[in-house]
Amino acid sequence: MSNTPPYAPDAPALSLKLDDQLCFALYSATNALKKMYRPMLDRLGLTYPQYLVMMVLWERDGMTVSEIGEKLFLDSATLTPLLKRLEAQGILERKRAAEDERVVRVSLTAKGKALKDDAASVPGEAVTATGCTPDELTALRDALKRLRTDLMKTG
Amino acid sequence: MSNTPPYAPDAPALSLKLDDQLCFALYSATNALKKMYRPMLDRLGLTYPQYLVMMVLWERDGMTVSEIGEKLFLDSATLTPLLKRLEAQGILERKRAAEDERVVRVSLTAKGKALKDDAASVPGEAVTATGCTPDELTALRDALKRLRTDLMKTG
DNA sequence: TGAAATTAAATCGTGCGCGATTAAATAGGG
DNA sequence: CCCTATTTAATCGCGCACGATTTAATTTCA
Structure with a gap:
């Protein structure tokens, strides 16, 4: 009696057409978003994910790598190289915490703090x-x- | 008289807080989306962008690289390596058009067509x-x- | 206290996205 | 007909994302 097809007994048989997909609308809007931001962020010398990290640190300086990751839903595999690039630019510093050497604390340099005005x-x-x-x-x-x-x- | 700050005379002074940003909501939702799809698409042997390409070809087989790109808002720098990986898996074939050798036409193999049922x-x-x-x-x-x-x- | 479990960050490999450039084929104008 | 402009795909380099693993420090608890 059900028109549920045999391959998906518990899910509705939904379209496989590209333009019907929420997922593609989301994916393509995000790609467009990143392109839109690029010229603006180029002036700051930041990529879009780097800009997000800076927003986190402008709100609260001295966060650990995992704290930044919790805010952005990213892990150290993404953040460590990104943070190293920002460190190489003199925008921030990475330092292992004395009280717990597993933890790396990230703090903005003067240059990193000043960048907030340019980003306003x-x-x-x-x-x-x-x-x-x-x-x-x-x-x-x-x-x-x-x-x-x-x-x-x-x- | 205006409260517009000096750094942005023509734009409203909007928040730099992460959680206020539409852009971050979009970006992080897309990352979550890709992670959500992964286990499903792993069963098909596809990544998420590969799945999108397959949706395009299931709708209309034999499209050129640029036609696929127009649908997905991606260029050949992204698509060419992706299509080569799908070709290496025996899911599709890439062939230069006889009437215009600049054009590469992409057509599904039997395996590629059959994958549509698994994706339903x-x-x-x-x-x-x-x-x-x-x-x-x-x-x-x-x-x-x-x-x-x-x-x-x-x- | 000392071995095992947990935690934090780093590392590794793969696959995007895309700006920029290149190579090759076709189209168009003089 | 040739020379230039345009079009199409491929290539190159870089920076993410992330699954998986590794390394090192700390915590737990027997």
Whole structure:
């Protein structure tokens, strides 16, 4: 009686068409987002993930690698090389904590702190590029946060 | 009189806090999405971008590299190595068109076509993982498509 | 206290994305 | 017809993401 196909007894038989997929809309919007940010961040000498790390550190300096990772949902395999590149640019310093040598604490240099002023115009420019109203942006952001939480639940 | 700060005369002074950012919600949701898909796609022997290419070819076989690129908003620098890996797996074939030797046409093998049946349950499982209703998914998808279009406009 | 378990970061390998360049084929204009 | 411009794919280099493993430091608890 059910029209559920044999290959997926518990899931609805949904489309395999590209343009129907939420996942592709998400994926392609993120790719577009990164491209949109590039010229702005090039002026700061940052990549997009580096910009995210800087936002975390501008909020609270001296975080450990794992603390940064918890904020960004990234692990040390991604962060360690990224942080080393920022260190090589003189934007931050990595130092093992004296009280626990397993931990690496990351602190901004003067140059890294100063970069915050240069970045201040970035969010506004980005909002303009989205062509959305502030209310739309807020709604979309919160919907994506909920989606992220749900996606990480099962995984 | 204006409270617009001196560093961004034409843009609103928006937050640099991570959790306020639409961009981070988008970025982190996409990372979570890819992780969620991995175990499902591992069974098919595909990565997530490879799965997208397959969806394009299941809809219309024999597309050129640029046509696939237009659908996915990717260029040959990304697609050529990806397609070579799928070719090495015997999932598709790449052949220069006789009528125009610049063009490479991509066609599915029997194995590639058969993979569509194995993939049929993927969208349903993915929907379940999102924890969203179909209406929410449709609304979010369409909002992201609009966002993507806007982001690609200026860039 | 000393062996085992846990934790933190680093390392390794693979596969994207993409800016930039290159190579080759075709189209178009004089 | 040739020379230039355009188009298509491939190539190169770099920086992520991340699964998996490794190394080293700390904690646990028998």
